[in-house]
Amino acid sequence: xxxxxxxxxxxxxxxxxxxxxxxxxxxxxxxxxxxxxxxxxxxxxxxxxxxxxxxxxxxxxxxxxxxxxxxxxxxxxxxxxxxxxxxxxxxxxxxxxxxxxxxxxxxxxxxxxxxxxxxxxxxxxxxxxxxxxxxxxxxxxxxxxxxxxxxxxxxxxxxxxxxxxxxxxxxxxxxxxxxxxxxxxxxxxxxxxxxxxxxxxxxxxxxxxxxxxxxxxxxxxxxxxxxxxxxxxxxxxxxxxxxxxxxxxxxxxxxxxxxxxxxxxxxxxxxxxxxxxxxxxxxxxxxxxxxxxxxxxxxxxxxxxxxxx
Amino acid sequence: xxxxxxxxxxxxxxxxxxxxxxxxxxxxxxxxxxxxxxxxxxxxxxxxxxxxxxxxxxxxxxxxxxxxxxxxxxxxxxxxxxxxxxxxxxxxxxxxxxxxxxxxxxxxxxxxxxxxxxxxxxxxxxxxxxxxxxxxxxxxxxxxxxxxxxxxxxxxxxxxxxxxxxxxxxxxxxxxxxxxxxxxxxxxxxxxxxxxxxxxxxxxxxxxxxxxxxxxxxxxxxxxxxxxxxxxxxxxxxxxxxxxxxxxxxxxxxxxxxxxxxxxxxxxxxxxxxxxxxxxxxxxxxxxxxxxxxxxxxxxxxxxxxxxxxxxxxxxxxxxxxxxxxxxxxxxxxxxxxxxxxxxxxxxxxxxxxxxxxxxxxxxxxxxxxxxxxxxxxxxxxxxxxxxxxxxxxxxxxxxxxxxxxxxxxxxxxxxxxxxxxxxxxxxxxxxxxxxxxxxxxxxxxxxxxxxxxxxxxxxxxxxxxxxxxxxxxxxxxxxxxxxxxxxxxxxxxxxxxxxxxxxxxxxxxxxxxxxxxxxxxxxxxxxxxxxxxxxxxxxxxxxxxxxxxxxxxxxxxxxxxxxxxxxxxxxxxxxxxxxxxxxxxxxxxxxxxxxxxxxxxxxxxxxxxxxxx
Numbered sequence: 001x002x003x004x005x006x007x008x009x010x011x012x013x014x015x016x017x018x019x020x021x022x023x024x025x026x027x028x029x030x031x032x033x034x035x036x037x038x039x040x041x042x043x044x045x046x047x048x049x050x051x052x053x054x055x056x057x058x059x060x061x062x063x064x065x066x067x068x069x070x071x072x073x074x075x076x077x078x079x080x081x082x083x084x085x086x087x088x089x090x091x092x093x094x095x096x097x098x099x100x101x102x103x104x105x106x107x108x109x110x111x112x113x114x115x116x117x118x119x120x121x122x123x124x125x126x127x128x129x130x131x132x133x134x135x136x137x138x139x140x141x142x143x144x145x146x147x148x149x150x151x152x153x154x155x156x157x158x159x160x161x162x163x164x165x166x167x168x169x170x171x172x173x174x175x176x177x178x179x180x181x182x183x184x185x186x187x188x189x190x191x192x193x194x195x196x197x198x199x200x201x202x203x204x205x206x207x208x209x210x211x212x213x214x215x216x217x218x219x220x221x222x223x224x225x226x227x228x229x230x231x232x233x234x235x236x237x238x239x240x241x242x243x244x245x246x247x248x249x250x251x252x253x254x255x256x257x258x259x260x261x262x263x264x265x266x267x268x269x270x271x272x273x274x275x276x277x278x279x280x281x282x283x284x285x286x287x288x289x290x291x292x293x294x295x296x297x298x299x300x301x302x303x304x305x306x307x308x309x
Numbered sequence: 310x311x312x313x314x315x316x317x318x319x320x321x322x323x324x325x326x327x328x329x330x331x332x333x334x335x336x337x338x339x340x341x342x343x344x345x346x347x348x349x350x351x352x353x354x355x356x357x358x359x360x361x362x363x364x365x366x367x368x369x370x371x372x373x374x375x376x377x378x379x380x381x382x383x384x385x386x387x388x389x390x391x392x393x394x395x396x397x398x399x400x401x402x403x404x405x406x407x408x409x410x411x412x413x414x415x416x417x418x419x420x421x422x423x424x425x426x427x428x429x430x431x432x433x434x435x436x437x438x439x440x441x442x443x444x445x446x447x448x449x450x451x452x453x454x455x456x457x458x459x460x461x462x463x464x465x466x467x468x469x470x471x472x473x474x475x476x477x478x479x480x481x482x483x484x485x486x487x488x489x490x491x492x493x494x495x496x497x498x499x500x501x502x503x504x505x506x507x508x509x510x511x512x513x514x515x516x517x518x519x520x521x522x523x524x525x526x527x528x529x530x531x532x533x534x535x536x537x538x539x540x541x542x543x544x545x546x547x548x549x550x551x552x553x554x555x556x557x558x559x560x561x562x563x564x565x566x567x568x569x570x571x572x573x574x575x576x577x578x579x580x581x582x583x584x585x586x587x588x589x590x591x592x593x594x595x596x597x598x599x600x601x602x603x604x605x606x607x608x609x610x611x612x613x614x615x616x617x618x619x620x621x622x623x624x625x626x627x628x629x630x631x632x633x634x635x636x637x638x639x640x641x642x643x644x645x646x647x648x649x650x651x652x653x654x655x656x657x658x659x660x661x662x663x664x665x666x667x668x669x670x671x672x673x674x675x676x677x678x679x680x681x682x683x684x685x686x687x688x689x690x691x692x693x694x695x696x697x698x699x700x701x702x703x704x705x706x707x708x709x710x711x712x713x714x715x716x717x718x719x720x721x722x723x724x725x726x727x728x729x730x731x732x733x734x735x736x737x738x739x740x741x742x743x744x745x746x747x748x749x750x751x752x753x754x755x756x757x758x759x760x761x762x763x764x765x766x767x768x769x770x771x772x773x774x775x776x777x778x779x780x781x782x783x784x785x786x787x788x789x790x791x792x793x794x795x796x797x798x799x800x801x802x803x804x805x806x807x808x809x810x811x812x813x814x815x816x817x818x819x820x821x822x823x824x825x826x827x828x829x830x831x832x833x834x835x836x837x838x839x840x841x842x843x844x845x846x847x848x849x850x851x852x853x854x855x856x857x858x859x860x861x862x863x864x865x866x867x868x869x870x871x872x873x874x875x876x877x878x879x880x881x882x883x884x885x886x887x888x889x890x891x892x893x894x895x896x897x898x899x900x901x902x903x904x905x906x907x908x909x910x911x912x913x914x915x916x917x918x919x920x921x922x923x
C-alpha cells in the first residue's frame with residue numbers, strides 16, 4: 001500500500017440531524033441601497049454544516065462574506081435567499097439565542113457599566129434568578145481574570161480587558177454554541193494563548209465553537225474544520241489537518257544519519273540499515289494555503305480552489 | 310380661565326371615544342398591512358407576500374405573548390443607568406438656573422401674581438421635560454445601533470417588544486423622577502417667591518368706635534400697612550389685638566400684636582388664601598337684547614375671538630345663568646357667586662374707575678326676583694360675591710334664598726350692565742357658584758400628572774421613531790409630533806370646516822389673490838376644484854388629528870368632549886386656581902393609554918422588521 005493511501009482521509013459519516021448545530025442552505029445576501037438597487041452581493045449560495053462539539057473556523061479576507069455569514073446566523077441580518085438554521089430553527093427565531101453565546105469583534109458593551117453590572121445585566125436577559133446571576137458573575141469574572149477590576153466601568157478597560165469581559169458575557173448562559181468574532185483580537189501573546197486554551201477547553205466540555213479570525217495561526221491551532229470564503233463564495237471546506245497536507249511531495253523522516261548517508265539517502269537508507277520511521281506528506285502552513293487560495297480565486301473566479309479546469 | 314365644555318361622565322365619554330379609537334387603530338393597522346402586502350407583492354409576488362405578512366403577524370403575537378417582565382425590567386434599568394451615568398439629571402440644574410433668572414422678570418407687584426408665577430413654572434416645566442424626554446428617547450436606540458452595542462442585546466433571547474417596552478419604561482422613569490423634583494422646586498419657588506409681609510406701625514392706625522387714644526387697648530383699630538410687593542392692605546384690629554387685612558392681590562394676612570401702649574408691636578403673617586383650587590358649578594347662559602327680548606347671542610364688539618358675547622349698558626340687555634342641582638346643605642353660609650366679567654369700553658372715561666353692574670336672582674318656577682345687587686366689574690380679576698341666605702325681594706320684602714328663589718334646585722341669576730355706553734362681555738363659565746374648594750397642592754399634583762402624561766407620550770413617540778430612523782431624524786420626527794400636537798384642535802377645526810377662510814388650498818388661493826378671508830369666493834370652476842381638493846384634504850386632516858396626541862391647553866378653548874383625543878394641557882386650571890375635574894384627568898389618562906398601546910406596537914413591529922446590523 002502506497003504511503004499516500006495510508007494517510008488518505010477517511011470519509012466522515014453523515015451527520016445526523018441532532019449533531020448538526022448550524023446549517024446553511026443556499027444562503028445568500030445582497031446589500032441594497034435605499035432605492036432597492038443592488039450594492040453588493042455579499043454572500044453567494046453558501047452551504048455548510050457545523051456539527052456538535054467541533055471548533056469551526058471561518059476564514060477569508062476583508063469583504064469575503066464571513067462577517068455577513070455570522071450576522072445572518074445570529075439573525076442580525078435577514079437572508080436575501082436560502083436559509084440559515086441554528087439548532088434546526090430559523091436564525092431569526094429569538095428562542096435559539098437561549099443556547100448561544102456571542103462575542104462580537106469589538107466587544108460592543110455598555111461602557112458606563114462595570115464588569116459586575118455588565119454580567120448581571122446580560123444574566124437578566126436570560127431570565128436568570130438573582131442567585132444564579134450572582135454565582136455565574138463571580139465565577140466568570142474569576143475565569144477571565146478580572147476580579148481586580150470588577151468595579152471599574154468598562155470605559156476604563158484596556159482592549160484586552162474588554163475582550164475578556166466580552167467573552168464572559170458570551171458565556172453567562174453556559175451556551176451550547178459559542179460564536180466568536182476575532183476572539184484573539186487585541187490580546188497580548190499570553191492572553192491569546194489563554195483564549196485559545198479556553199476555546200479548546202470549551203470544545204472539550206462538549207460545546208460547539210464557530211469562530212472567524214484573520215490570525216491564521218490561531219485558527220490553525222484550535223480549529224477542527226474551516227471554511228474559506230472569498231468574494232462571498234465558499235472556496236474551501238474541510239478538516240484543517242487534511243487541508244494542510246501537500247499531496248505531491250513525500251516526506252521521509254529518519255533517525256540521525258552519517259553525512260555519507262545523507263548524501264545518498266534515497267538509495268542507501270535500507271543499505272545502511274537505517275530505519276524509516278515515518279513516511280507522509282509534509283504540511284504547509286495555513287497562511288500559505290490561505291494565500292494560495294486567494295491567489296487562485298482571483299485568477300479563476302467562480303471556481304472552487306484546486307478544482308481542475 | 311374658562312372651560313366652555315364640561316367633561317362628559319366617564320361612561321358616556323367611553324361610549325363615544327372607544328369606538329372612535331378602535332376605528333382609527335383598525336384603519337391604521339389595515340392600511341399598514343395593505344401597504345406592506347403591496348410592497349412585498351411587488352418584490353416577491355402575492356404568494357410570498359401573504360406568507361411574509363402571516364409570518365410577521367404570527368411572530369408578533371408570539372413575541373407579545375412571551376414578553377418577560379424580568380428582561381423588560383433589565384432593559385428599563387439599563388436606560389435609567391445610562392441616563393444617570395451620562396449625567397442627564399444635570400438638566401435639573403438648567404431648571405434651577407431658569408428659576409433663578411425668573412426671579413428677575415416675574416413681577417410680584419402685578420394685580421394677581423399667583424397665576425403669573427404658576428403659569429410660568431408649569432410652562433417652563435412642561436417644555437423642559439418634553440425636550441429632555443424627546444432627546445433621551447430619540448437618540449438612545451440609534452446610538453446603540455450605530456455603536457453596535459445592540460448586537461449583544463439582540464443575540465440574547467430578547468424580543469423587539471421587550472427592547473421597545475424597556476426603553477419607554479426606562480426613560481419614563483428618568484423623566485418622572487426629574488418631573489417630581491421639578492414639581493417640588495416649582496412649589497417652593499412659587500410659595501417663597503410670593504411670600505411677603507408688611508410693616509404696620511401704631512402711627513398708621515386710628516381708633517374707631519371709641520374715643521380712646523390709639524394703642525391703649527380695648528378699641529378697634531383701622532389703618533393701612535406699609536407697601537410691599539407693590540401693594541398695601543387695609544387692616545382692622547379688634548379689641549383682642551388680633552385682626553386681618555383686606556384682600557389685595559388675591560390674598561390677606563393675619564395680624565397679631567404684642568406689647569402695650571406706645572410699645573405695642575404688630576406682626577403680619579404670611580399671605581393667606583392666595584392659592585385656590587375652585588370647584589365651580591356652572592349654569593346655562595342665555596341673553597336678552599336691549600329691548601329685553603330673548604336672543605341667542607349678545608353683541609359682537611368686534612373682537613376676532615367671538616368667544617364672549619356682550620350686553621350693552623344702561624339698557625334692558627342682560628345675561629342670565631340658570632343653575633341646577635342646588636342643595637341648601639352645600640351652602641350653609643350663603644351662595645358664593647364668582648364672576649369674571651369682561652368690560653368693553655366705548656368711551657374711555659376714568660380708566661381707573663370700575664364699571665357698575667347689577668344682578669338679580671330669580672325663581673325660574675314662580676318668576677319671583679330678589680332686590681338688585683350692585684357690583685363693580687373688576688375686569689381682569691374674579692368678582693367674588695356672597696349672596697346671603699336671607700335677602701329682600703324686588704318690593705323690599707324679606708325672603709329666603711332657598712325657600713323663595715330656588716325651585717327644585719334651580720335658580721336664575723340675571724346680570725345687567727348699568728353704565729350707558731359700556732358693555733359687559735361674558736361666556737358661560739364667566740359666572741359660577743362655588744360650593745367648595747379643593748386642595749391646591751392636590752390640584753398642583755394633578756397638573757403635574759397631566760404634564761407627566763404628555764411626557765409619556767413624547768417618550769413613546771421618540772422610541773417609536775428611533776426604531777427605524779437615525780437619531781437626528783427621529784428627534785426631528787418627535788419634535789414635529791410635539792408641534793403638531795399643540796395644533797390638534799386647529800387641525801380638528803380645519804377638518805370640520807369650521808375655520809373662517811376655508812381649507813388649506815383655499816387659503817393658498819386667497820393668499821395668492823389677496824382675498825380677505827371673510828369674503829365669499831365666487832362660484833367658478835376654479836373655486837369648485839379648490840373646494841373639492843379641500844374636501845379631500847379635510848379627510849386627511851381629520852385622520853391626522855386622531856393620529857397625534859392633543860397637547861393643546863384645555864383652558865380657554867372649546868373642544869369636542871366626545872372625542873378620544875381630548876386636550877392634555879391642564880396647566881391653565883392650576884394657574885387660574887380651578888380644580889382639574891377628576892373625570893377629565895381620568896379621561897386624559899385613558900386617552901394617553903389609547904395612544905401608548907399603538908405607539909408601542911408600531912415601534913415593536915418596526916424594530917422586528919428591520920435588520921439591526923448594517
